[in-house]
Structure formats: structure tokens, C-alpha cells
Amino acid sequence: MEHMGVEPGRLSFSWISSAESTKFVDVVKEVTATVKALGPNINFKKTAKVA
Template sequence: MSEPFEPKIVAFVCTYCTYAGADLAGTSRLKYAPNVRIVRLPCTGRISPMFILKALQKGADGVLISGCHPGDCHFTHGNYHARRRWMVFRALLDFTGISPERVKFSWISAAEGGKFADLINSVTEEIRNLGPFDQYQQLIKETESPATL
């Protein structure tokens, strides 16, 4: 009997909004899926597309990227820059065959602990339905560098 599939999801979040939102979810004792590994960064503007590729390279089944709502950025416009970058990068992933359903973007403020918990649950559920990212994991296997997630 094989164990049921539990997706590995990497979340890149900005420290001022989404990380604080995750904190709020925690302090409010909200339950959410344990499948997510959170990486805290200073700003969504700091999230290079390389991070997304690296997460996939290390065997993630899905990636979540989240930060402050437009207009709320601690650095005034980091998330505006990030938004453009994501739009282009998302199109690129789509064109090269990585389903955009595996890479999710969202805005979650420090006050939205509930939204954070809901989002993690729904993203986990969606990726669980998509199944493991076999195509990519096959490529990782070829490189003989085992996933370390």
C-alpha cells in the first residue's frame, strides 16, 4: 500500500505582509495544511524568478508567492515591480509547458490570517488533485542530484 500523495509546496512570502499574516493565522490558532514550506523574504520585489525555478528543481510540486497588496508595500513599490515580473514569467512558464496551476500568486496583508489559512488549504487541495509533478521529477532524477526538500 502506497501512502497517499502529499504535495510539497514552497511559499515565498514578504516579511511585512504575508509572513505577518501567517503569524496571525498561527496566533489565532487557525488550522491549515502542513504541506507548505515558507521562505521569508524582505519584499516581493526580492523574489527572483530563479527562486521559483530552484524550488521546482528541488522537487516542489507547487510554488506559492505572496506579498503585500498593491499600494501597501513597505518599500512603496516593490510589489508593483514584482507583479510585472510575475506576469511575464508566468507566461513564459506556460509557454514552456509548466502548468500555471502549479505556480500561484497572491496578495495577503498582515491582517488577513484567515485568508492565509484558506489559501494554503485551497492551494494544497488543488495541487493534490494535480498530483505530483512527475515530468519535472523525472528530469531531476536524470541529473542524479536527489531532491533535498
């Protein structure tokens, strides 16, 4: 997706077992912080410009 212009950091993959609650929390915090830092995604948003 980054190749097609989606900013790095918007998309994350994680492998978390149901037993890894702390990892889950950490990953969610990190992903949220990264995306917040990037701000709203203005590119991938429909603007309804059709005539």
C-alpha cells in the first residue's frame, strides 16, 4: 500500500495470541500514537466532486 502512496505507518500488521494481552495493549497504543501523529488521512477520503 505504501508503494501506491499510502503513508508509511497508516497500515500495521501484528500477530498477537489471545494470551498476549500486554502485547495487544502495547501494539494498540503504538499504532494509535503513530496514526495520531500522521493526522487525518486527507488523501483517501471521498470528496463527492461528481457533477
